[in-house]
Amino acid sequence: MSAAPQKAKAGAEQINVKVSAVVPLNDLVTRFEFQRTDGQRLPTFSGGAHTVVTMNDDGRTRLNPYSLMSDPTDTSTYAISVRRDDQGRGGSLFMHTRVKVGDEMQITYPVNLFSLDLRAKKHVFFAGGIGITPFMSMIAQLERSNGNWELHYAVRTEALGTYVDELRYKFPNKVHVYYDDQSQSIPLEELLDGQPLGTNAYVCGPKGMIDWIHATAAAAGWPDAQVHSEEFTAPQPGKPFEVRLCKSDKTIQVGESESLLEALEREGVEAPFLCRGGACGQCETDVVSYDGEFIHRDHWLEPEQQAGQKIMPCVSRFVGASLEIDR
Amino acid sequence: MTIQFNDETFRDDYSFHNSDWAIKRFPFPFHEDSYMYAVNMEQHRGGPEGSVYEKRFDVDEHYVAEMRDRAMVLADDPLRCQSLPHMTLAGWDLLELIMVSKSEDYPDLFELHHDADQWRWVNKPLGIDDTFTFLDETTLPYGPMEYITRQTQGDFCVLDQREENLWMDAGMVTTQADWSLDFDLGMNFFEWHAPVPLAHEMGIFKRALKFLLNIQQGAPARRMNWTMTVNPLLDTSPENYHKWGIQKTTLTPENIGSKQHLRVELQTFFRLPRSNALVFPIRCYLCSFQDLMTMPKWGRRLHRVVRDLPVELATYKGFIDNRPMMLDYLSQFDDGLPTSPGVFPEPETEPPLNKAG
Numbered sequence: 180m181s182a183a184p185q186k187a188k189a190g191a192e193q194i195n196v197k198v199s200a201v202v203p204l205n206d207l208v209t210r211f212e213f214q215r216t217d218g219q220r221l222p223t224f225s226g227g228a229h230t231v232v233t234m235n236d237d238g239r240t241r242l243n244p245y246s247l248m249s250d251p252t253d254t255s256t257y258a259i260s261v262r263r264d265d266q267g268r269g270g271s272l273f274m275h276t277r278v279k280v281g282d283e284m285q286i287t288y289p290v291n292l293f294s295l296d297l298r299a300k301k302h303v304f305f306a307g308g309i310g311i312t313p314f315m316s317m318i319a320q321l322e323r324s325n326g327n328w329e330l331h332y333a334v335r336t337e338a339l340g341t342y343v344d345e346l347r348y349k350f351p352n353k354v355h356v357y358y359d360d361q362s363q364s365i366p367l368e369e370l371l372d373g374q375p376l377g378t379n380a381y382v383c384g385p386k387g388m389i390d391w392i393h394a395t396a397a398a399a400g401w402p403d404a405q406v407h408s409e410e411f412t413a414p415q416p417g418k419p420f421e422v423r424l425c426k427s428d429k430t431i432q433v434g435e436s437e438s439l440l441e442a443l444e445r446e447g448v449e450a451p452f453l454c455r456g457g458a459c460g461q462c463e464t465d466v467v468s469y470d471g472e473f474i475h476r477d478h479w480l481e482p483e484q485q486a487g488q489k490i491m492p493c494v495s496r497f498v499g500a501s502l503e504i505d506r
Numbered sequence: 507m508t509i510q511f512n513d514e515t516f517r518d519d520y521s522f523h524n525s526d527w528a529i530k531r532f533p534f535p536f537h538e539d540s541y542m543y544a545v546n547m548e549q550h551r552g553g554p555e556g557s558v559y560e561k562r563f564d565v566d567e568h569y570v571a572e573m574r575d576r577a578m579v580l581a582d583d584p585l586r587c588q589s590l591p592h593m594t595l596a597g598w599d600l601l602e603l604i605m606v607s608k609s610e611d612y613p614d615l616f617e618l619h620h621d622a623d624q625w626r627w628v629n630k631p632l633g634i635d636d637t638f639t640f641l642d643e644t645t646l647p648y649g650p651m652e653y654i655t656r657q658t659q660g661d662f663c664v665l666d667q668r669e670e671n672l673w674m675d676a677g678m679v680t681t682q683a684d685w686s687l688d689f690d691l692g693m694n695f696f697e698w699h700a701p702v703p704l705a706h707e708m709g710i711f712k713r714a715l716k717f718l719l720n721i722q723q724g725a726p727a728r729r730m731n732w733t734m735t736v737n738p739l740l741d742t743s744p745e746n747y748h749k750w751g752i753q754k755t756t757l758t759p760e761n762i763g764s765k766q767h768l769r770v771e772l773q774t775f776f777r778l779p780r781s782n783a784l785v786f787p788i789r790c791y792l793c794s795f796q797d798l799m800t801m802p803k804w805g806r807r808l809h810r811v812v813r814d815l816p817v818e819l820a821t822y823k824g825f826i827d828n829r830p831m832m833l834d835y836l837s838q839f840d841d842g843l844p845t846s847p848g849v850f851p852e853p854e855t856e857p858p859l860n861k862a863g
């Protein structure tokens with residue numbers, strides 16, 4: 180089927196970088212900046228893109244996606260902002276406690292699963308907490324092309340308002356901030372009501388916020404295609420389980436704090452991936468047989484596919500007596 | 507290697523011709539003795555040295571003549587190049603992709619010099635030396651997509667990606683196999699593929715779209731497609747069907763070897779960085795039957811593929827009426843010997859034709 184067959188590489192292209200800056204922003208969030216180790220330029224990207232950072236945590240490989248938040252036209256440096264998650268699997272803890280200026284790391288080429296609709300007459304952004312990051316690059320992109328945008332940004336407290344000061348200083352009329360601890364909330368219905376025709380809305384934040392904005396917009400008659408959301412399901416830890424791989428003829432264990440995808444990679448099994456966040460569909464895998472319950476955490480499969488046909492190894496898990504998949 | 511550019515035409519006297527070098531590297535599309543649609547995508551990260559797969563944008567001996575032909579088509583029909591307003595940024599992305607790729611891959615033919623936003627582009631084969639401001643349309647004689655695709659072989663569809671689909675919102679289409687940009691503009695992946703037989707039912711388009719939506723920066727992909735063309739015509743558009751459709755009736759057993767061409771499209775897919783659009787270059791290669799027959803493996807295989815092709819495909823590709831005459835010609839080059847797997851002609855190892863007369 181192929182014209183000039185080559186060994187296919189799984190996943191996105193990697194770039195070798197060194198950490199050029201580590202900037203703590205508040206108690207929870209730190210910014211990391213990267214430059215290429217070979218001194219070349221980084222690829223240009225589009226607002227809303229993310230990169231997957233490879234972390235070598237004492238022999239364990241961790242791969243976490245982070246939104247690129249620098250100006251997309253600045254190809255000398257990439258920046259990400261990482262919120263420390265003391266409950267999570269440790270990728271963010273690793274970044275916070277172990278990564279220093281000068282360290283060499285690997286990141287993927289930019290991938291965009293949350294891009295601007297360039298036809299839109301106006302872009303309205305809704306950010307919750309660390310969900311601000313993709314909007315930083317979108318705003319930079321729109322500012323260059325005189326795009327029409329506004330931002331509604333909910334944060335817990337003033338002290339945790341990542342980039343609030345910078346945004347307010349640069350764009351006093353476009354940025355609106357709401358503090359949870361002062362019982363302020365986004366006046367969503369009003370905001371959705373007053374927008375010109377052809378406006379697109381974008382939301383990035385906790386799941387509850389995303390659901391709320393989708394539901395409210397739908398009730399207000401907004402077409403689904405004009406409401407965009409990005410939610411990285413951070414790979415969640417869970418109980419260990421065993422999987423039979425029928426193509427590779429192997430049985431493997433998935434540990435407590437690794438994903439099924441990571442377990443496949445550890446065993447040297449060819450497993451495609453891109454987003455590692457249950458969004459892109461690349462890792463879709465057929466279930467051959469099972470006796471137990473799936474814990475599906477993806478945004479990709481249809482409900483009937485989740486009922487025993489398929490699993491997304493990057494985020495989803497299994498509890499039960501046996502599972503056999505087509506890898 | 508420096509390329510000798512042919513002085514040739516793709517219309518009127520049809521002086522188009524392939525050198526021995528061009529025949530040998532012709533992208534013969536059949537890796538086995540039969541053909542059916544498939545989700546035939548692979549990565550586009552180089553290929554054997556000298557092959558059409560090696561470079562991101564292949565430049566060959568037909569370059570200058572093809573660009574002359576494109577300019578003539580555009581002069582007659584400006585609607586062959588269209589770009590909806592939201593696609594201008596993607597046009598700049600494409601301009602950058604091509605200028606960077608060509609200047610890196612063919613430094614003796616193309617040069618790109620940057621001084622911040624001031625770019626200087628030197629295209630030696632076409633005698634162009636232009637300085638412009640990147641992202642400032644007023645500094646170029648055409649829009650960015652039109653500017654660069656007037657200097658690059660192959661058609662270009664620039665697809666906007668939204669709503670889990672691709673939309674044909676811009677393109678430069680002058681060398682197409684009987685479809686129209688003006689008609690397809692604004693359509694989505696399933697809409698513009700509607701006329702294709704069998705592939706929808708086979709689930710090919712649904713799976714292909716999933717793959718395309720996931721194509722990432724730095725990881726381009728490619729696939730092949732093919733059809734048949736009488737006379738070496740680049741512009742086989744529906745707009746001009748009245749001119750070329752009738753040429754299909756001029757085939758005779760005497761002239762078929764030189765007039766009938768296998769038309770192969772090397773299709774590639776690149777994610778564009780600023781716009782997140784996808785560009786789909788469709789590069790057309792033509793080779794006459796008689797030139798193909800100089801490779802014994804291709805002679806045997808082409809006969810078998812054309813003979814066994816499902817009627818639906820031969821009809822859609824527009825050669826069902828001429829198929830019997832093609833088979834009479836091609837069967838002379840099929841001695842029944844087995845063929846080696848893969849697309850390359852293997853002239854050193856493939857046995858010569860073992861047939862009298």
Ligand code: HEM
Nearest residue numbers: 543544545546663685698699701702705710714732733786
């Ligand atoms: C996004 C990039 C693509 C564009 C812009 C595109 C465009 C087109 C167009 C305009 C046609 C002619 C339809 C007509 O008769 O009017 C066509 C035909 C076709 N396309 Fe695509 N296509 C794309 C990607 C693909 C992919 C990835 C596949 C994968 C299987 C595919 C498979 C086909 C097939 C099988 C045909 C029929 C060709 C023949 O038999 O000659 N296309 N395409």
Ligand code: FES
Nearest residue numbers: 453455460462493
């Ligand atoms: S890697 Fe993207 S869905 Fe699993």
